[in-house]
Amino acid sequence: MRLNAEVRAYELDRTGLRTEFDGDLVEVAGQRLTYASPRGTLVIDGTTAEEVDGDVVLALPGGRAAQRLIRATSPHNTFLITERCDQLCLMCSQPPKHHHADLLPFFEAAALLAPAGTTIGISGGEPLLYKAALLPMMQRVLTHRPDLGFHVLSNAQHIDEDDLDPLAGMRDRVLWGIPLYAADAATHDRIVGKSGAFLQLMETLPIFARAGASIELRTVIMRENAALLARLASFVIMHLPFINRWALMQLESIGFGRQNWDRLFFDHSTEFTPIADALNIAKARNVEAVLFNFPRCTVPQPYRDRAPSTISDWKRRYLGECSGCQERDICGGFFEWYPEDRGFQRLARI
Ligand code: SF4
Known part of the structure; x- marks a missing residue:
């Protein structure tokens, strides 16, 4: 409704x-x-x-709660297609479940009713586990609503040659957010909890590229991979030059990210060099690299313009330090569940 x-x-x-x-x-x-x-x-x-x-x-009918599928005033609307996933990432913010409830027909109806110009997030779990129904649904929505777009978060493990046409048919209207955590298979596979995931990704990413799909490569930075970022940057510019942008992302303290926070959290406010190296390597080859979920005062000034406000409005908060900050309007602040006592050591005064 x-x-x-x-x-x-x-x-x-x-x-x-x-x-x-x-x-x-x-x-x-x-x-x-x-x-x-x-x-x-x-x-x-x-x-x-x-x-x-x-x-x-x-x-x-008869239910006691209504599910808010689209918030008209928010730019951050996401459909959770499934809670099932074939990976088990160390920092997963939405730990997978076996159970699956198919709400796709409701999501399709909701998308068709969305305000003009909306970009709708598609997330999971792994949404492409249900690609046989999901891709046609997206195509129908995009056909009926030429003003809409989708931003899909997927591990890209389930795309094959047969998907070239549907991917190509939606290429101008869909941004695919696809994670890659390291340039070596062992590290990537350990982080995502799936043997062979890296090699599979190297098979499927070129399929997205051949379809002309827009790709946002995503790398959550953790102690596991921070020292390897420069190597990953070199890998990206050499083997994945077709991506549209590379998002280096801070950890979210929820789900497994909360459970494993002390082991995984990499405090870039005190050690920015590996990130700066990666940004510089990407920039030298005109690969757009951006920082997601980085409070601006934790980023050295020369790199601050790479840190846009990315935390969704409904899960964002600001700290006492933020009152009076000159950059608050353009800063995404912190996740609602950010653990202040175990977080960034250094917040610069702005
Ligand atoms: S708004 Fe808060 S988090 Fe953002 S730069 Fe200012 S002080 Fe830092």
Whole structure:
């Protein structure tokens, strides 16, 4: 169901389409909102009409909770396609589960109702475990909504030659975020918990490239691989020059990342040299390399312009040190679950 704060707001609707899924606000009682649609009545407690206007929610008949699939005011909307995965990464923020619930038809309906110009995240688990249904679903959405795009996080283990056409058909509208943790198979495979993963990636990345797909290579920096970053940078510029950008990412203290934090966390605020070396090598060969989830005050000034705000709004927070900071508006701050007592040693004053 898509929520409309008032019927008149619909006339200014972002997609210009009214559907059977639209629900109009018919009653407000304090923080209790009642919406009516051809599909039934939905009551939401504890929020305001402005807060949820334009959102797309999944409400099962008789259920006590509605799932917010699209938040209209947020640029960070992600569909969790599955919690299953064939890898077991040391720092996984969403540790895999065996159980799978197929919500793809609901995600497709939600995407079609999304505000204009939205880029929707596709994540897991490993979403391409269900590529037989997922790729056609994405294609249908992109056909019906020429204004939308997808950003897919995938370990890229499940692409083969048969996928060339679908990948090529979506190439201008989909960015594939694909992890690579080291230039050597042993280190990469140990980090992702899967023997043969590195070699498989070397088979599949060229398929994405031949399809003309956009690739965001992703490397989470940990004690396991920090000293190997310069070598990885050389590997990237030599063997993977077709990528669109390389994201060097700080660890997130959630899931396995929280469990293994003390063993994995690499404090770049006190030891930036391996990262600087990697950035410099990439830059020398015109490979765009950026820093994701790096608070700007932890980055030496010459590299600070490589650290955009990347932490999603709903999982971002700022510390006491941030009040009065001149760069707060362009800084992504910290993850909500950042452990202050075991985090960065050095925050520069800005
Ligand atoms: S906003 Fe906070 S985290 Fe970001 S640079 Fe300023 S002090 Fe550092």
